[in-house]
Structure formats: structure tokens, C-alpha cells
Amino acid sequence: MLKGVLIDLAGVLYTGEKALPGAVAAVRRLRAAGVAVRFLTNSTRSPKRMLLARLKAFGVDLAPDELFTPAAAACDWLARHGHAPHLLIHPELCEDFADAHAIGPEAVVLGDAGRFFTYEALNAAFRKIDAGAPFLALAANRVFRDSDGELSLDAGAFVVALEHASGRAALLFGKPAPGFFSAAAASMGAGMAEVAMIGDDAEADIAGALDAGAALAVLVRTGKYRDGDETRFKPGPSMVVDGIGDAVDALLA
The missing domain is CATH 3.40.50.1000 (HAD superfamily/HAD-like)
Structure with missing residues (x-):
């Protein structure tokens, strides 16, 4: 059983x-x-609060500690290692990092930033990783089924891009x-x-x-x-x- x-x-x-x-x-x-x-x-575009609300709206009864998210796992790592996050994520996910350390050596945290994956944002993250910052990937999925019913690029392609440019492997949390x-x-x-x-x-x-x-x-x-x-x-x-x-x-x- x-x-x-x-x-x-x-x-x-x-x-x-x-x-x-x-x-x-x-x-x-x-x-x-x-x-x-x-x-x-x-999922790294929506905060845990919104995911819980969505599930409950569908009729799925669950407690917050029954839902495991990569952001929560990364926040635990940041707290244990004394790092402040440099976030390359979707703005809606930022609330899940509200209690993270604001000071201390930075660690790059990458999630599915969607249209916020600009060259400037990716290059800023690359420079920090290249200078020695830990690289935390919330997920590395290839694709996801988007709201229009079609497949879209997920965060994995951007994780691989930064790994390739920096020569350093990401620490995966999801x-x-x-x-x-x-x-x-x-x-x-x-x-x-x-x-x-x-x-x-x-x-x-x-x-x-x-x-x-x-x-x-x-x-x-x-x-x-x-x-x-x-x-x-x-x-x-x-x-x-x-x-x-x-x-x-x-x-x-």
C-alpha cells in the first residue's frame, strides 16, 4: 500500500x-x-498564495504545507547559507522572496520570467554568476502549455544559456x-x-x-x-x- x-x-x-x-x-x-x-x-510565475487560491477555487482542499514550490525551497537555501537573492523572475513571484535576506553575498535566482527575460536582465545575472555568485535555478523545464493552448518556452532554455556563458552549473530546486x-x-x-x-x-x-x-x-x-x-x-x-x-x-x- x-x-x-x-x-x-x-x-x-x-x-x-x-x-x-x-x-x-x-x-x-x-x-x-x-x-x-x-x-x-x-510553476514559477505565480506566488504560492495565488496557487493555493486557484486550487481552492477549483474545490481542491489543501493546507499550505501540502504544496511544495521551488521558490520556498530556494528561500530555505538562501536563509541557511546567508545569501541575499538577485532575482531574475516574474514580478508576480517576488512576494515569495519578501522575507529573504536583504543583505549578504548575492545568489542569482532564476525562474520563469516570461517577457522579463531581457538581454539586460540576463546579462546582469551572467556577470554576477561569472564573478562567483551561486546560481539557483527554480526549475529547468523545457516547455509548458500556455494559456492559449500552445507550447511555450519554459525557464530551462535560459538556465542552459547562463550555464553555457558562465561555465557553471546551476543548483536546481524544482x-x-x-x-x-x-x-x-x-x-x-x-x-x-x-x-x-x-x-x-x-x-x-x-x-x-x-x-x-x-x-x-x-x-x-x-x-x-x-x-x-x-x-x-x-x-x-x-x-x-x-x-x-x-x-x-x-x-x-
Whole structure:
């Protein structure tokens, strides 16, 4: 019996401003079966406050400590290491860093800044990394399903650009970083071998969770899923289903 299930947000529970069919009921079925649930997102355009409000508006009942975000993980790192953030992020995410150290050596923090990825902003971040500042990447996803229904560039391309220019690897905080998964599992009193992951990203969600030691990882054909994703990355998914309702049915069975 699984102790817990980790669930991605965008593309699994909802798309745009609409909950996906059966998503809310699927979460309720897990809780009713006594299975702990944690929500993991690589979204770095919206603050945690807005993500919680969106989920609750859809009817997903959750506590703030059940939602794991890369920004929160990065803030913990900054506090433990005594660094102040140099932010290259979307302005809406800035509130999640409001309590970060204002003084101390700087660390570059990169998220999905969207249209704020200007040459000037990227070059300023490069110069700080080149001068020795730690480089923190909130996520490194390749693409995401945008509000118009099409795929758009995610933060990963900009992470790689700064790594290439500076010759220094970023420290990753979101999926597929093993510590991101294991922190969520530990919060449920579980080890990674006792949890399953449900996601729409075959690379970050599925291969990432399995590499981190998850018992199972279920790929859903919603969100950013594209035909052939199940064979595009290794390790491949434990199973592929049409949506989260089917994933929960399979896991509870």
C-alpha cells in the first residue's frame, strides 16, 4: 500500500483557469482511502498564495504545507547559507522572496520570467554568476502549455544559456531535483519507495521521480503531454493513462 501520492498541478489538475475533468474527485478519493497527498509544482510565475487560491477555487482542499514550490525551497537555501537573492523572475513571484535576506553575498535566482527575460536582465545575472555568485535555478523545464493552448518556452532554455556563458552549473530546486521529491515524501512520513508520482511531464515529473526512488510514476495524457513522450526519456513511466482520474483508479487498485 502506498503511503502517499505526489501530484503535479498545471496539466494534471487544471489547465488555464479550468479544472480538468475528474481532477477534484480524484484527489478526494485518495484522501478518502487514507492516502496522503502532496502537490508539487515547477510553476514559477505565480506566488504560492495565488496557487493555493486557484486550487481552492477549483474545490481542491489543501493546507499550505501540502504544496511544495521551488521558490520556498530556494528561500530555505538562501536563509541557511546567508545569501541575499538577485532575482531574475516574474514580478508576480517576488512576494515569495519578501522575507529573504536583504543583505549578504548575492545568489542569482532564476525562474520563469516570461517577457522579463531581457538581454539586460540576463546579462546582469551572467556577470554576477561569472564573478562567483551561486546560481539557483527554480526549475529547468523545457516547455509548458500556455494559456492559449500552445507550447511555450519554459525557464530551462535560459538556465542552459547562463550555464553555457558562465561555465557553471546551476543548483536546481524544482523537479527533477531528487531533494524536491524527497522533501515532499518526508513531510508525509514516507520514504520515496513508498510514494507514487502523477504528472504530465515525462522528463521532470516521471523520470525525475523514478530516479529519486519513487515506487511508481504515472504519466497522464493531458497538459504538456505529446505523443511519444512515454518513450522519449528514461526511466519511462510505470503506466500511461488518459487523466488523473484513471491514474488514481490504477494506484488505488
